[in-house]
Amino acid sequence: GDVAFFQRLMPGRVVTGEEEVKPFNVDWLKSVRGCSQLVLKPQTTAEVSEVLRYCHERNLAVNPQGGNTGLVGGSVPVFDEIILSTALMDRIISFDKVSGILVCQAGCVLERLNEYLEEQGFIMPLDLGAKGSCHIGGNVATNAGGLRLLRYGSLRGTVLGLEVVLADGSALDCLGSLRKDNTGYDLKQLFIGSEGTLGVITAVSILCPQKPKAVNLAFLGCQSFAKVLETFTTCRAMLGEILSAYEFMDEKCMQLVESHLKLSNPVTDSPFYVLIETSGSNSTHDEEKLNNFLEQAMASGLVTDGTVATDDKKIKVLWSLRERITEALTHDGYVYKYDLSLPVGKLYDLVTDMRARLGHSAKNVVGYGHLGDGNLHLNITAESYSHSLLDAIEPFVYEWTASCSGSISAEHGLGFKKKQFIQYSKPHEAVVLMQRLKAMLDPRGILNPYKTLPWAP
Ligand SMILES: Cc1cc2nc3c(=O)[nH]c(=O)nc-3n(C[C@H](O)[C@H](O)[C@H](O)COP(=O)(O)OP(=O)(O)OC[C@H]3O[C@@H](n4cnc5c(N)ncnc54)[C@H](O)[C@@H]3O)c2cc1C
Known part of the structure; x- marks a missing residue:
């Protein structure tokens, strides 16, 4: 019945074959795997609304997915959630050459947007290694940082508006294109970095800088x-x-x-x-x-x-x-990945301490990152996954980070892999308030369940 409904809604854009669904079930790192049997590829906001309205009524869990380049297991199902892919929502809606404001659908690939803008003398305000696959909606949903943040600031400043479909299927049009707008609460901020747990981002309005000469x-x-x-x-x-x-x-x-x-x-x-x-x-x-x-x-x-x-x-x-x-590391064996905000002066001490702590039980302990933003990528590789190695790394790495008031996730988010460690970076009251917001916006818990927040009793 459910599949038939979706097939009527979007004929030819419902994927059910085991082989075809497989790549949507596995993350980029090949470290987590879901067992969804259904991928939906809407083209319009109205279709996303219809899908969520139906899923809300029927209590069906939904996993929003962009380019599936996320590094914390947030982009793939934990069980058999329906995958809602933005792959076909790749239309540029408008670009204003005077203001530099681009409005586009959420499934536009970052690199394509940058190429489009370069032809007009502009660039995207963000850039990252995954640009060839990641979608702008996924970037906003993870509040991606990347290589240009030092210069152009975070998406919290450059994203001017969002269109979002809420868990019950209603569409929230906050797709404004204003630099300044202090009318009430800035709701779009709630969805930036919410990792698909509060709503599905369907369109983005973003301020783009001139292409440097x-x-x-x-x-x-x-x-x-x-x-x-x-x-x-x-x-x-x-x-x-x-x-x-x-x-x-x-x-x-x-x-x-x-x-x-x-x-x-x-x-x-x-x-x-x-x-x-x-x-x-x-x-x-x-x-x-x-x-x-x-x-x-x-x-x-x-x-x-x-x-x-x-x-x-x-x-x-x-x-x-x-x-x-990031790519080279995946060829080195199993990778334990950490993405930390730390006081810049102490950034590398963690790598040195970790190397000393793990000794020969790790193959490589490496450090790199966006130093200008105080963001360390600490990666540890081993021939294969080992529980005892993980126990040697965690919670040590989180305690170390908390001891200097750092963040256990600078830019990758919490997803599935890090959600139970949020308390190292946020006080209990903040986590409880987040859980209340989640319950208000998604009372049935259908949007990306088991991600970002620890379970609320
Ligand atoms: C080689 C490489 C380099 C990277 N470099 C960086 C970097 O420098 N900085 C950085 O911040 N990250 C980096 N990342 C991580 C990742 O690419 C980014 O987080 C990216 O923004 C994710 O976009 P995506 O479209 O692939 O989203 P996905 O991986 O598909 O999804 C990520 C999360 O967003 C949610 N989501 C996706 N689309 C939507 C939507 N339309 N509405 C609501 N929720 C949605 C998903 O449910 C999931 O929780 C890198 C990854 C790789 C593989």
Whole structure:
């Protein structure tokens, strides 16, 4: 009966075959697997409304899914939830060249949007390694950070409006395109980062910056983490408004991208590497600033070797060293992933402590991330999953993070894998209020159940 209803609603866009459904059941990391038997591919908000109205009435659980690149097991079912995929909701609704405001459906792939905007002299305000697959709706649902946050800020600032279908099927039109609007509570913020648990995002209005005329990239080697930090303060002071990214990776990361992906290290082997991007409007001016900074960094011994790219091709090659670390890690064995916000000065201490703690029981313990945002990606690999190794890592990693008032999830969200650790970063009263909001917006608990929040008794 249920399948027949959906087939009538969206003929040809209901997937039921075991083989066809399989990829929707497994996450990008291949670390969690659901057993859904039904994938729905709506094209319009009205169809999403019809689906949720029906599921609400019939008490059927629904798992919203975008590009399925999420890293915390939030994008795939735990049991047999119906998968609601935004894959066919990929229409650009409007773009205003004066304001830079883009309005589009939630299933638009981030990279496609960026290409569309580049033709008009603009770019998306966010960029991440998964850009070729992730959807803008998924980005908003996870409040994705990524590589441009340092410059353009978080989605909480750049998303101007959202259209959301609530659990009972009613559509909430908050798809405004205003920079300033203080009329009542800012409801869209509730859905940004809600990981599909409060509503299905169907359309997004987002403020996009002009495409910078001049982009330069420097890839540098540093001899210690203290020097990585000092290089950051120096470059912030000397590059000012043109600094658009400051990323770091340790030597283990470099070894992994070299051995698993056959990328080559463009500089002399060093314990740490930093990637500095500048984006501005005047190439002569930007290059002069960057060169002055590099001269000073070299002369004072902050940096021991480096290379600079100004052309698109070399820029892409250098960026891939950093962007493809996540991919390289998956070739190294089973990966225990942690995405932490920490006071920037202490960021690498956790990697060092973890390495000492685990000794030979781990294959590799690596650290990299968005240093400019105080965001560490700590990854531990082993030949295969081991419960005793997990016990050695957790809750130690969360206690360590809580002891310096950090966040146990800087940008990936809590999903299925981290939801039971929320108390390390949020007080009890905050979790209870979140549970009350969830109960109000989704009283039957049909939207992405078993995710983000611990179970409310
Ligand atoms: C190689 C790689 C690099 C990455 N780099 C970064 C990074 O730099 N920064 C970062 O923040 N993340 C990063 N990620 C994590 C991930 O890509 C992002 O979280 C991304 O934003 C998820 O988008 P998606 O469309 O794939 O969503 P999915 O994985 O499909 O879903 C993620 C969550 O959002 C929910 N969801 C999806 N679409 C909707 C919708 N329309 N309405 C409501 N809920 C929805 C899902 O239910 C799920 O809980 C990376 C992942 C990979 C694989």
